[in-house]
Amino acid sequence: MxxxxxxxxxxxxxxxxxxxxxxxxRRFNAENYDITVDQWLILRNLNxxxxxxxxxxxxxxxxxxxxxxxxxxxxxxxxxxERRIHPADRRxxxxxxxxxxxHHVAEWSPKMAEIRMKAWENLTEEDYKSLKRILDTIYSxxxxxxxxxxxxxxxHPIADS
Amino acid sequence: MxxxxxxxxxxxxxxxxxxxxxxxxRRFNAENYDITVDQWLILRNLNxxxxxxxxxxxxxxxxxxxxxxxxxxxxxxxxxxERRIHPADRRxxxxxxxxxxxHHVAEWSPKMAEIRMKAWENLTEEDYKSLKRILDTIYSxxxxxxxxxxxxxxxHPIADS
DNA sequence: CACTAATAATTATTATGCCAACAGATTTAT
DNA sequence: ATAAATCTGTTGGCATAATAATTATTAGTG
Numbered sequence: 001m002x003x004x005x006x007x008x009x010x011x012x013x014x015x016x017x018x019x020x021x022x023x024x025x026r027r028f029n030a031e032n033y034d035i036t037v038d039q040w041l042i043l044r045n046l047n048x049x050x051x052x053x054x055x056x057x058x059x060x061x062x063x064x065x066x067x068x069x070x071x072x073x074x075x076x077x078x079x080x081x082e083r084r085i086h087p088a089d090r091r092x093x094x095x096x097x098x099x100x101x102x103h104h105v106a107e108w109s110p111k112m113a114e115i116r117m118k119a120w121e122n123l124t125e126e127d128y129k130s131l132k133r134i135l136d137t138i139y140s141x142x143x144x145x146x147x148x149x150x151x152x153x154x155x156h157p158i159a160d161s
Numbered sequence: 162m163x164x165x166x167x168x169x170x171x172x173x174x175x176x177x178x179x180x181x182x183x184x185x186x187r188r189f190n191a192e193n194y195d196i197t198v199d200q201w202l203i204l205r206n207l208n209x210x211x212x213x214x215x216x217x218x219x220x221x222x223x224x225x226x227x228x229x230x231x232x233x234x235x236x237x238x239x240x241x242x243e244r245r246i247h248p249a250d251r252r253x254x255x256x257x258x259x260x261x262x263x264h265h266v267a268e269w270s271p272k273m274a275e276i277r278m279k280a281w282e283n284l285t286e287e288d289y290k291s292l293k294r295i296l297d298t299i300y301s302x303x304x305x306x307x308x309x310x311x312x313x314x315x316x317h318p319i320a321d322s
Numbered sequence: 323c324a325c326t327a328a329t330a331a332t333t334a335t336t337a338t339g340c341c342a343a344c345a346g347a348t349t350t351a352t
Numbered sequence: 353a354t355a356a357a358t359c360t361g362t363t364g365g366c367a368t369a370a371t372a373a374t375t376a377t378t379a380g381t382g
Contacts, residue, residue: 009181009277009280009281009289009292009293010181010182010185010198010277010280011202011222011223012292012293012296012297013174013177013178013181013296014178014181014182015223015300016174016178016296016299016300017174017175017177017178017179018223018339018340019299019300019303019304020171020174020175020299020303021171021175021339022303022339022340023303024171025340036367036368037171038367038368039367041172053330053331054330054331055329055330055331061172062172062176062179063368063369064368064369064370064371065330065331065332066331066332066333066334066369066370066371067367067368067369067370068331069331069332069333070332070367070368071367071368074367086330089329089330089377089378090376090377090378091329091330091331091376091377091378092329092330092331092377093330093331116170116171118302118303119170119171119299119302119303120170120299120302121298121302122298122302123295123298123299127291127295127298128170130288130291130292130295131170131173131291131292131295132170132173134284134288134291134292135173135174135177136173137282137283137284138177138180138181138280138281138284139176139177139180141279141280141281141282141283142180142181142183142184142279142280143180179369179370182369182370183369183370186370187370197336197337197338199337199338200337214360214361215360215361216359216360216361224338224339225339225340225341226360226361226362227339227340227341227361227362227363227364228337228338228339228340229361230361230362230363231337231338231362232337232338234362235337247360250347250348250359250360251346251347251348252346252347252348252359252360252361253347253359253360253361254360254361
């Protein structure tokens with residue numbers, strides 16, 4: 001396989017993901033929705049799963065724990081979510097939409113769907129399936145198991161020590 | 162078109178782009194390359210175009226000016242690049258690889274190619290063409306012209322003033 | 323029961339992305 | 353020729369991301 005052919009897929013992915021995020025954010029702002037794209041992702045998931053702790057939520061949304069902590073902080077500050085102490089484990093919280101949060105999810109959802117569809121002009125359902133298959137394959141190829149992580153590290157013990 | 166079908170392409174793109182970046186970064190770190198993925202993108206472009214100013218470099222790499230300024234700052238601090246005053250226009254600099262920068266680009270390139278190929282396991286050249294076509298289409302769909310920006314803003318004049 | 327492991331969440335640090343605002347240099351228009 | 357507009361690069365503010373380290377709590381083991 002010619003390695004040069006694929007030299008830019010990483011950049012291509014990166015710039016497209018940024019463009020999608022940027023477009024959605026501008027539309028949110030134009031509607032005066034006081035929310036970021038990543039915050040909306042969390043809200044949308046909470047609307048379907050309203051009794052998760054932060055670790056579970058982080059796994060579902062594929063955010064790191066520190067990132068999730070801060071997003072939840074912001075959503076709580078806006079009054080859209082709340083942390084409830086877990087009854088059996090005082091280390092953890094469960095995260096819930098407030099009434100205001102539920103209200104905004106319902107209010108904003110139609111526009112969000114419209115914004116999503118804009119990216120898909122001139123493309124087909126077949127294209128969507130291809131995209132999903134290819135991206136999922138790439139993800140799997142790079143989704144290292146713990147053993148792989150160790151292998152990479154041990155092959156190259158810290159050089160500057 | 163069923164809007165629900167596409168509800169996750171944004172998340173899919175976002176998480177795959179992050180995974181690619183994360184994987185590459187871990188491999189860089191394992192090799193003790195003192196460089197980030199985005200810094201490498203700039204180095205790679207400088208290696209091909211060694212007489213650009215920051216605006217041209219920003220356009221080629223699709224970074225905005227503040228981001229590029231900061232990346233160049235870091236690369237200069239590491240001694241990999243240098244700013245030269247433009248002879249005819251005192252507003253601008255041209256950016257160049259130093260000898261050390263050229264040395265590292267040559268030294269690191271083979272490993273970078275190997276890392277790139279890892280993501281492509283189980284995929285074909287045909288897949289690459291599909292991916293490129295679909296991502297380019299999405300990018301174009303969302304790449305607003307100035308008129309579109311104005312239209313979006315004027316449809317919804319500032320509500321909270 | 324005490325000591326250690328592991329887990330949940332947070333904080334700190336560094337880097338990037340985007341927006342807005344700015345300063346200085348240069349071009350354009352009057 | 354001078355004022356206005358534009359261009360180039362920088363800085364500050366806020367949000368996100370990855371990693372490491374820290375705190376608090378729980379679980380596991382002898």
